[in-house]
Amino acid sequence: MRLSAVFSPFTYPIYFFLATILAGTVLLMLPGSLNGASIDFVDALFTATSATCVTGLAVVDTGTHFSRMGQGVILSMIQLGGLGIMTYASLVFYLWRRKVTLTDRLAVGQSLMHDSTFSLGRFLVRLVAWTAALEGIGALLLHSFDPHGFTPWSAVFHSISAFCNAGFGLHADSLTQWRGNAGVNLTIMGLIVLGGLGFSVIVELEGWLTGHLPWRRRGQRRKPRLSWYARTVLAVSAFLIVGGAAAIYMAEVVGLDRGLSFSEGVLAAFFQSVTCRTAGFNTLDVGQLTTISLLVMTFLMFVGGSPGSCAGGVKTTTLRVLWAFAVSKIKGRQQPVVGRFAVDRETVARAVSLTLVAIFLVAFGTLWLVVSEGGDVPHPAARGLFLEILFEVVSAFGTVGLSMGITPTLSVSGKIVITLLMFVGRLGPIVFLTALGRLQEQPRYVWPEESMLIG
Known part of the structure; x- marks a missing residue:
């Protein structure tokens, strides 16, 4: 096993996340982090992993169990995990005027910008500035819509948690008490969507919007256009949000009378559809939802957000590539087509591999919990x-x-x-498969091929 493969750009994110989780676990167990309570190692590790991996699952109530210091530790881990510790590490190197290697630039570029030739320093500074601006605007809006429910600290906490798609909140009932507050709902949904689109798409959107302003169009021959990748991400995201909201509305408002007005029902349906794209907040009691809604939300959670974002899941682009692959087989075409371009074979293979590994991990985790949590119950x-x-x-x-x-x-x-699933899910199975693949020596031979009867 080569040492260069053990310490490569593909394994750095794993080490950084592990180090942050372990450090957060130790900090959360300090007396100053607890609000007169106690927490064991497993629960502290679970909370630190959930925060760093921007998941939001909690074994204890964040708002009452942890002190302001403990909440600050959780918030710091959310911010680090949301933007990616690899990004922060590269930013530190840049600010200290240290030279980031070409392989590091390529690794960060491929995961965040879908482009291996971008300027790392300029992009990172822009990324942090955009993140701080969006989270700051979100905090101001939350505080203005409900100054008593969202104090300055609570507004900042929920804004960062929403943009990073973490779902950690300081209220035991999440955001159910603001179910009818359109301002709070739209602010949280906006932060979640922006955090789940991917940083490259946000940058493109900024250029596209400013390019359509009248005073910016002078002297331009044609309007700026979004890239094929950005249009695909936006189209799939919009389809999942609207489709999920329609299904949840039919199941919870039309099929089951919850006493919601039309506007409250639409708002609640859209919020649940947006939040299960890896955010974790809720305005309806998840435990009381219909089976139809839960199955729809399970599918949306499995898909998740987009590449290079704060979200997890197999990603929207994976779903689009698989759909194009299925359509191409049904129509008898050789190439899966998305928009104006065909998807190359390597991308299709990665999409299929990622989905199969994800299904295996979900099946394994489900089987394990079925045994450990209810295996001895009829x-x-x-x-x-x-x-x-x-x-x-x-x-x-x-x-x-x-x-x-x-x-x-x-x-x-x-x-x-669940801790292991959060860790693998945040980094992505592809990262682990790539890291493991680089640790193995590639064989210098091929096996003879033979056809097999399928179906």
Whole structure:
């Protein structure tokens, strides 16, 4: 095994995340981080992983169990995890005028900007500035819409948590008490969507919007256009949000009378559709939703956000590539087409591999929790437990943070499995597969091929 493969740009994110999680675990166990309570190592590790991996699953109430110092530790881990510790490390190197190697530039560029030729320093400064501006605007809006419910500290905490798609809140009932507050709902949803689009798309949107301003168009021959990648991300994201909201509205408002007005029902449906794209906040009691809504939300959590964003899941582009691949096979075409371009074979192979690995991880986690949390209970007594476990596992893998209420009651082994799923889900299975692949020596031979009857 080569030392250069053990310490390569593809393994750096794993080490950085591990170091941050362990440091956060130690800090959360300090007496100053606790509000007159106690926490064991497993619960502290679970909380630190959930914060660093911007998941939001919690075994204890964040607002009451932790002091202001503990909440600050959690918020710091959310910010680090949301933007990516690899990004922060590169920014530190840049600010200290240290030379970032070409391989590091390529690794960061491919994961964040979908471009291996960008200027790392200029991009990182712009990224941090955009993040601070959006989170600051979000905090000001939350405080202005409800100064008593969102104090300055609470507004900043929830704004950062929303933009980083973390879902950590300081209220035991999440945001259910603001279910009818359009300002709070739209602010949180806006932060979640922006945090889940990916930084490269945000930068493109900024250039596209400013390019259409009348005073910026003087002397320009044509209007600026979004790239094929950005249009794909925006189209798939919009489809999932609207489609998910429609399904949830039909199941919760039309199919089940919850006493909501039309505007409240539409707002709640859109909020749940947006938040299960890996944010973790909720304005409806998740444990009381219909099975239809829970299945729709499970699918949305599995897909997650877009590449290079604060969100987890298999990503929107993976879903679009798989759909194009399926359509191409149905129509008998050789190439899967998305918009004006065909997708290359390597991208299709990565999308299929990522989805298969994700399905395997979800299946493994579900099986483990079925055994550890209800394996000794007859099925009639455990009715409904399977859906709760599946929802929890997908929420952890997709770094969403929504739960049907079983998180605090998980056994030690169950908490450890959920912790591992959050860690793998945040970095992405592809990162681990790539890192493991670089540790292996590639064979210098090929096996003879043979066809096999399928289907």
